[in-house]
Structures are given as structure tokens and as C-alpha cells.
Amino acid sequence: MKNIVRLTFREIINKKILHIGIILTLIYLIFYxxxxxxxxxxxxxxxGMQALFMQEVGFELLTFGLFISSFLTGTLAIMLGVGxxxxxxxxxxxxxxxSKPIKRSSIIMGKFGVYAFSTALHAGVLAGAVMALSxxxxxxxxxxxxxTLGVLIFMLIPVCLLxxxxxxxxxMSSMANGVSMFVLYSLAIIGGMMEQIGAIIHxxxxxxxxxxxxxxxPVDALFRLTVSKISDFMEIGIxxxxxxxxxxxxxxxxxxxxxxxxxxVLLVLTVYFFNNKxxx
Amino acid sequence: xxxxxxxxxxxxxNNLACDDICLSVAEGQVFGLLxxxxxxxxxxxxxxxxxxxxxSGRALLNGIPVSDPxxxxxxxxxxxxxxxxxxxxxxxxxxxxxxxxDIPPHRQQAAIDKALETVGLKGRExxxxxxxxxxxxQRLGLAAAILHDPKLIFLDEPTSAxxxxxxxEVREIIEQLKASGTTLFIxxxxxxxxxxxxxxxxxxxxxxxxxxxxxxxxxxSSHQLSLKAEGVPAAIxxxxxxxxxxxxxxxxxxxxxxxxDEEEVPVIISRxxxxxVRIYRATMHGRSLEEVFLDxxxx
Numbered sequence: 001m002k003n004i005v006r007l008t009f010r011e012i013i014n015k016k017i018l019h020i021g022i023i024l025t026l027i028y029l030i031f032y033x034x035x036x037x038x039x040x041x042x043x044x045x046x047x048g049m050q051a052l053f054m055q056e057v058g059f060e061l062l063t064f065g066l067f068i069s070s071f072l073t074g075t076l077a078i079m080l081g082v083g084x085x086x087x088x089x090x091x092x093x094x095x096x097x098x099s100k101p102i103k104r105s106s107i108i109m110g111k112f113g114v115y116a117f118s119t120a121l122h123a124g125v126l127a128g129a130v131m132a133l134s135x136x137x138x139x140x141x142x143x144x145x146x147x148t149l150g151v152l153i154f155m156l157i158p159v160c161l162l163x164x165x166x167x168x169x170x171x172m173s174s175m176a177n178g179v180s181m182f183v184l185y186s187l188a189i190i191g192g193m194m195e196q197i198g199a200i201i202h203x204x205x206x207x208x209x210x211x212x213x214x215x216x217x218p219v220d221a222l223f224r225l226t227v228s229k230i231s232d233f234m235e236i237g238i239x240x241x242x243x244x245x246x247x248x249x250x251x252x253x254x255x256x257x258x259x260x261x262x263x264x265v266l267l268v269l270t271v272y273f274f275n276n277k278x279x280x
Numbered sequence: 281x282x283x284x285x286x287x288x289x290x291x292x293x294n295n296l297a298c299d300d301i302c303l304s305v306a307e308g309q310v311f312g313l314l315x316x317x318x319x320x321x322x323x324x325x326x327x328x329x330x331x332x333x334x335x336s337g338r339a340l341l342n343g344i345p346v347s348d349p350x351x352x353x354x355x356x357x358x359x360x361x362x363x364x365x366x367x368x369x370x371x372x373x374x375x376x377x378x379x380x381x382d383i384p385p386h387r388q389q390a391a392i393d394k395a396l397e398t399v400g401l402k403g404r405e406x407x408x409x410x411x412x413x414x415x416x417x418q419r420l421g422l423a424a425a426i427l428h429d430p431k432l433i434f435l436d437e438p439t440s441a442x443x444x445x446x447x448x449e450v451r452e453i454i455e456q457l458k459a460s461g462t463t464l465f466i467x468x469x470x471x472x473x474x475x476x477x478x479x480x481x482x483x484x485x486x487x488x489x490x491x492x493x494x495x496x497x498x499x500x501s502s503h504q505l506s507l508k509a510e511g512v513p514a515a516i517x518x519x520x521x522x523x524x525x526x527x528x529x530x531x532x533x534x535x536x537x538x539x540x541d542e543e544e545v546p547v548i549i550s551r552x553x554x555x556x557v558r559i560y561r562a563t564m565h566g567r568s569l570e571e572v573f574l575d576x577x578x579x
Contacts, residue, residue: 099352
């Protein structure tokens, strides 16, 4: 597996999509930081109004920033992983790997490990930067334990996306897998928003839709859990949670365990299908 | 046996790619697998290497079931269309190969140098593979296949991307490997090359193995003896006719006789000479591999 890991690192570093992802992430962080700078500069001066603005708007923008970050990191994970196996099969390079004295499961696990590590690192740095910018400009009073936990959960988002991406990459062509994953990802995001709206207007049906979409792909639940962990120790009003990026319906912590089991089950399926795949 | 297949079958839906194939390859053989396009040659090789799962039957590689990756430890493989990450350099590819085959780090450089030298890529190894010509990529694939000094090497159309000079060089590499006792399993359409290199042959047609054996069983078993002689006794002529050996007779002086073994030649000549026949010329002809191939695979 060590050799697969080494080769995959070399491969991923060479991917143009990663370079583009990193450049876009930097541009996004610059825009976000500059935006926050001007917002704070034009904040109402003095008194309780300013404190309210700093805390409520600050939190609102933090969740907005994290939402865009989750989208960025999720898209990068899909784009990177979509051809992880299928491209090797389509181009014939898989014959080089699979004819070596190594288990096919090592190919999957080695590749997944590197992709998961790289995208989780990207997510962690991105979420950490967004939080740092928000905390710095808006002087948000946060619990570092909450922030750390939030970042760690946020780092699971791309990993959770990579699991079905790898399964799809074993079963489908890169193109079909990419399309399917973006549809699935959109479904998860829309489902998550429906759940929040349902919770605000007390519509159980909408909430259930969100729960079902989270069971299919728990990325939105992970995002809501991130927000909830960060806000746990913050003094923010309910109004801030009512926005599209807030968390009125908080996913249970069991969702974290579900996500870990979800990733493991999909990985086992990926190994199973890859083991039985004809590489010709 | 280094390779053994027992009733190996691969079915894609209703299509039989390989049907009940039983063959064995012993150490030191240069085994050529021949067959028309789509006959199932590459599928058979891929099943033996564990790349394609058999529908039924089983295969052993180096005495180990092919489902076990350890069966490939002493094996090299050059796929028909060699492809690799083109952002790697030739050197990096060989370095990765060396690691996969657990060549100790202190021996890796020597093994890479030797392989590069053998395939004629020394000096070009630092270039990225994307800048290599097809022929160079084929040589690099060959270098990766021989790098770890395996006991058995599979070469799937090893000269397909090469020009005549490159083909000659690959033929020479094959001869070197053959001389060093390496067992080779070659898929190729180039019959003259197979005839020159192989010790054993198998013919596959529509997924079925139609014949296999030593190369002499095929190209020497159908010898013809051409005789220019005068005064052949009628008794001998009718005996040849009766046994189906007389294949041609021109102007009562030129005979074509079918023989199964070249040992028959001195026996025939002695008998004719003893009978007072004047022999002007005796020439032996073997059938070309192409003729044998066409006979075996034609519908």
C-alpha cells in the first residue's frame, strides 16, 4: 500500500484541477477577507447596535463563508476523485498497477487514503481560514473547543463525498460518475435547505425530506453540525440561525457515526466491485 | 509448471471469449500464443495475470492460484497497448516498478540502469513519458517488465509499435532472455518472429485452443522432400501412392514426397540408390508457420 500511497501523492500533486482548486480557494479567501474588512469598516458606530451587528452579522457571514467553503471543497473532492479509478481503467494505466504483486484492495485503500487526506487538509485549511478571518474582523467570541470540533467535522465533508465518488468511479465512466455525483450533491444541499426551512415553518414533511437526503449523502448534515458546534458557545440570537446557512434543525451527533459507517460501507463496496472488475 | 490453466473459460454474456482452455508452460520455454484478432489471446493472458476474472476453470501462475497477488511476484508483463502516467519520467516509472517488486533500495539503481541499457533508453530516462515516441514507450514498458529479473515474462504484441530496427532490437532482447533461461509467453501476429523465437506454440481460434506443442511439431512435421531422379521402380512409386506420400510427379523425373520426420530422408535416398536410381537432386521443404497458422485458424 505504501507504494500506491506514494504514487497517488505524486499523481494528485500533478493534477491541474488541484492547482486550479487551490488558486480559486486563495482568490475566494482574499475576496472574503476584503469583504469582511469593508463590512466592519462600515459597521454602525458605538453602543449596543455595534455589538449586535458584530456578533449577529459576523456569525451570519461566518456560516455563509463556511457554506461556500463546503461547496468549494466538495466540488474539488468530486472533480479530483471522479476519475480516480475509471480514468485508470479507461486509459489502460490500471494494467500497470494491477499486474503487480499487490492486492486490488491496496490500490483502492491507498488511493482513497491520499485523496481523503488531501481534500480533508484543503477543507481544514479553508474552514480554518474562514473562521480566523471572521473571528478577527468581527471579534467573535468563540469557544476554541467548538471551533476545533467544527473544523474537524468540516474536514469530513470531502471525505464523505469521496466515498460515493470512488464507488461510482469503480462502476461507471468518469463522465457518468461526475454527472451522477453532482446531481447527488445538489440533492443533498437542497434537501438540507428544505430541512432547515421545514424546521422554521414546522413542516415535518420538509424536515423528513432533509433527513432522507442526509442519509443518502450526509454532507449537508456535516455542514449543519459544523455550524452548530461553532455556535454552541457563542452568544447569538435565534435570528442568525434562521438564515439559509444557519442551523435550526440540528442533526444529532449520531449522524457523525452514521457518516463514518457510511464511508466504511461504501469503501467495502468499492473494494468488492473493484476486486471483481475485469481490467481489460 | 510456471503456467497452468485448467478448463479456463471466460464468457461475456453469450459471447465466449475463452472456452475451456487447458495449457501448461514449463520453465525455460518460449511459448507463443497465436490466433486471429478477437480469438481471445489477450483475454487468456489477462486471466492468467489475474486482471480478468474467469467465468469458470482455474489458472496457476508460478504454482500459485492467480487470485493470489504473490503469483505475480516473479512475473513481468508488457501489455499490448502500454500506457502509463505520462507526467512521470521513464526513470520514475522504473523506480516505482522496482519498489512494487520489492527490489532492495541499494540494488534499484543497478537494476534500472541494466534495464535501460537492455532496451536502449539509457540517457533518455529523465525525460517525461509524454515526450516519448510510441516505440520508446514500448521499450520502457519492456524495461519495466524485465527490471526485476523475473522467471516469467508475458509480452503481448511486444513489437506492435516498433519500426523494423526496433523490432530487430526486441527480437535480440527476446533472444538474450531466452539464453538466460527466462520463460517467455508471447502473443504476436508476426509469425516470422514467433517462428524465430518460440520453442512452443499454441493456436487459439474463437476462444478455443485448437493446437499446441513444440514448434517442430508444427513447422517440421509437414516436411516435403523434392527429388529429381531417374529410374524409380514402379513398386516404390505405387507404395508411395498407396501410403499417400506421393504429393506430386512431374515429367517422371521430379517427385514430391511427404515425410513426417527428416530422419526419413537418408532412408529414402539409400533405398533408391540401392535400387539403382540415379538421384540428381534432393531438397527438403518445411511448411511455413503462416501456412500452418492459416490451416489451423481458417473457418
